Amino acid sequence: MALVEVSHLVKRFRRGGGLLRRPSTITAVDDVSFAIDEGETFGLVGESGCGKTTTGRCILRLVEPTSGAVRFRGEDVLAYSPKRMRAARRQMQIVFQDPYGSLNPRMTARQIVEEPLIIHRMGARAARRERVAGLFGLVGLDPAHLERHPHQFSGGQRQRIGLARALALNPSFLVLDEPVSALDVSVQAQVVNLLMDLQRQLTLTYLFIAHDLRLVEHVCSRVAVMYLGRIVEVGPTGAIFAAPRHPYTRALLSAVPIPDPDARRARIVLDPAAVSREASLKEIAAGHWAEV
Amino acid sequence: MAGAPLLSVERLTTVFDTASGPVTAVDEVSFEIRPGETLGLVGESGCGKSVTALSIMRLVVAPGRITGGRLLYRGRDLGALPEADMRRVRGAEIAMIFQEPMTALNPVFTIGDQLAETLAVHGRASGRGARAAAIDLLDAVRIPDPRLRVDDYPHQLSGGMRQRVLIALALACRPALIVADEPTTALDVTIQAGILALLREMKAAFGLSLLLITHDLGVAAGICDRVAVMYAGRIVEEGPVRAIFRRPQHPYTRALLASMPGVPGQRLTAIDGSVPAPGALPAGCAFGPRCRDRFDRCATTPPPDYAVGPEQRAKCYLHAPAATGVPGPPTHGPR
Numbered sequence: 084m085a086l087v088e089v090s091h092l093v094k095r096f097r098r099g100g101g102l103l104r105r106p107s108t109i110t111a112v113d114d115v116s117f118a119i120d121e122g123e124t125f126g127l128v129g130e131s132g133c134g135k136t137t138t139g140r141c142i143l144r145l146v147e148p149t150s151g152a153v154r155f156r157g158e159d160v161l162a163y164s165p166k167r168m169r170a171a172r173r174q175m176q177i178v179f180q181d182p183y184g185s186l187n188p189r190m191t192a193r194q195i196v197e198e199p200l201i202i203h204r205m206g207a208r209a210a211r212r213e214r215v216a217g218l219f220g221l222v223g224l225d226p227a228h229l230e231r232h233p234h235q236f237s238g239g240q241r242q243r244i245g246l247a248r249a250l251a252l253n254p255s256f257l258v259l260d261e262p263v264s265a266l267d268v269s270v271q272a273q274v275v276n277l278l279m280d281l282q283r284q285l286t287l288t289y290l291f292i293a294h295d296l297r298l299v300e301h302v303c304s305r306v307a308v309m310y311l312g313r314i315v316e317v318g319p320t321g322a323i324f325a326a327p328r329h330p331y332t333r334a335l336l337s338a339v340p341i342p343d344p345d346a347r348r349a350r351i352v353l354d355p356a357a358v359s360r361e362a363s364l365k366e367i368a369a370g371h372w373a374e375v
Numbered sequence: 376m377a378g379a380p381l382l383s384v385e386r387l388t389t390v391f392d393t394a395s396g397p398v399t400a401v402d403e404v405s406f407e408i409r410p411g412e413t414l415g416l417v418g419e420s421g422c423g424k425s426v427t428a429l430s431i432m433r434l435v436v437a438p439g440r441i442t443g444g445r446l447l448y449r450g451r452d453l454g455a456l457p458e459a460d461m462r463r464v465r466g467a468e469i470a471m472i473f474q475e476p477m478t479a480l481n482p483v484f485t486i487g488d489q490l491a492e493t494l495a496v497h498g499r500a501s502g503r504g505a506r507a508a509a510i511d512l513l514d515a516v517r518i519p520d521p522r523l524r525v526d527d528y529p530h531q532l533s534g535g536m537r538q539r540v541l542i543a544l545a546l547a548c549r550p551a552l553i554v555a556d557e558p559t560t561a562l563d564v565t566i567q568a569g570i571l572a573l574l575r576e577m578k579a580a581f582g583l584s585l586l587l588i589t590h591d592l593g594v595a596a597g598i599c600d601r602v603a604v605m606y607a608g609r610i611v612e613e614g615p616v617r618a619i620f621r622r623p624q625h626p627y628t629r630a631l632l633a634s635m636p637g638v639p640g641q642r643l644t645a646i647d648g649s650v651p652a653p654g655a656l657p658a659g660c661a662f663g664p665r666c667r668d669r670f671d672r673c674a675t676t677p678p679p680d681y682a683v684g685p686e687q688r689a690k691c692y693l694h695a696p697a698a699t700g701v702p703g704p705p706t707h708g709p710r
Contacts (some may be wrong), residue, residue, distance in 0.1 A: 130563035130565065131563055238649075239649055267590070267650060268419055268590060268631060268635075269630065269646040269649075269650070271634070272643035275643055275645075279642065297635065297636040302640075321639070335565060337568070338564045338567065340571075340594045342592040342593045343596055343620060344597075344617050345617070346597075352565075352569070353565065
């Protein structure tokens with residue numbers, strides 16, 4: 084059974100509006116459905132503004148969806164009371180993109196990682212301290228640096244602190260929102276390896292939101308491609324990268340720079356007119372769906 | 376690609392004065408750009424690649440200052456030029472494209488006015504002629520409906536279109552060399568592909584040379600003739616693009632290429648540690664502490680350039696001739 088099931092998710096934002104002007108509505112997430120199996124890494128890719136981050140936040144109800152359903156272990160998360168939702172967040176956590184903006188600069192690394200344990204009343208002080216030190220070791224940080232503030236850590240180390248915080252409550256599901264895109268190339272690989280190791284070690288399920296397609300191909304077992312708020316193609320990563328079907332997926336994949344001076348690939352430019360708003364997802368091969 | 380270099384940078388050194396003393400951001404950087412050639416300057420954030428670009432344009436401002444080296448453009452020493460002459464070089468001879476298309480344009484003037492200003496400052500055109508020239512330039516960089524767009528303000532354009540305007544601005548005075556500092560980093564991948572295609576096209580159409588600064592090895596592979604890899608203020612390896620990607624000779628270049636996503640599901644080959652802070656460089660080779668091939672000599676003095684192939688050089692003691700009598704590198708073949 085799927086661990087996370089998203090069906091017909093819609094999020095609309097009202098924008099603008101004033102004394103004399105009517106507000107307009109923007110549909111950031113437009114009827115999105117997918118299911119993530121336990122233990123898998125499900126990739127959500129697309130370009131800026133396609134709705135991938137909003138989708139991730141809607142699943143955790145950090146942004147309230149307009150309509151649709153999000154089921155976690157079969158239960159509808161959107162029907163939860165605020166209290167029940169808070170309890171459910173022990174199971175579902177998020178790691179943010181920006182390791183500079185997502186850690187409170189006035190707190191020490193210990194306080195940052197310990198905070199979720201305090202909020203969720205997990206353990207006494209001594210047990211919490213032990214847990215925090217254990218988490219620090221788990222993500223490859225030196226527990227001797229627990230009393231440091233975020234600015235005393237490098238970008239990669241900061242992202243490890245964010246990861247330790249997300250893991251503090253022993254979640255089974257993590258939304259990873261561009262977890263390495265703010266990091267230098269030489270540090271990205273360290274954090275990607277850590278994420279893959281932790282997944283095996285702790286049997287974690289990941290929703291991996293990213294725009295770097297090379298990375299997505301590397302870490303995800305299945306991938307969904309978002310365009311203008313909709314999933315236009317979804318399926319096993321290998322199948323999508325080998326035989327993309329939707330015109331947008333083709334354009335996107337053809338634009339990825341290849342680190343090989345002899346690789347000359349014809350760039351496919353998307354003709355927006357080729358994308359029909361009336362199309363619906365159809366299964367074109369086992370588990371591989373595309374809007375046609 | 377034979378002939379005299381258009382630009383030679385010789386032992387360029389730029390430091391920043393800080394409260395705790397001068398910090399060397401660019402450390403004796405040397406390279407040449409030949410007519411019609413694209414050189415990629417590749418490195419991670421803080422390695423000094425942007426400061427190198429600003430130094431070439433003589434746009435480094437306090438607390439930064441150029442403390443050594445020569446910049447020869449068509450044989451002329453740019454460092455010796457009075458500022459008024461340098462201003463004529465900027466734009467007309469060497470133009471720059473900045474990373475942030477949002478901030479590099481003035482938000483209160485239309486893009487047509489900004490193009491016309493550049494043309495007028497350099498005495499290329501004025502009045503109605505400048506407007507016509509601006510429209511031609513917008514057309515050249517493939518902005519649809521240039522006649523309408525010329526009256527747009529920057530905020531009315533998308534990021535990709537703004538970057539095209541910046542390219543038009545750089546092309547306005549028909550320079551021979553364009554310095555492009557991360558011109559596609561802020562853009563989505565499909566937009567990036569369009570901008571890179573445009574740069575290639577403009578290069579061919581105007582016989583331009585290009586210094587492309589990027590952190591993305593994929594971008595460098597797709598557009599550069601030669602690549603220089605920077606680490607902690609120094610060029611650690613330089614060579615023809617194929618040699619750099621097929622036969623990298625510096626451990627840092629090898630490690631960067633190896634750390635890129637490859638076989639799905641497999642662990643990536645990460646580089647341990649992180650880039651040293653400028654001003655806190657280790658003695659000897661700056662990459663030494665992170666290098667898997669390091670040996671005793673690496674921690675002594677920074678390695679000089681060694682020739683490692685046709686037109687390829689690397690700053691690594693692994694390539695020191697054995698005849699020098701020092702203990703040789705550990706024995707293992709190239710990976």
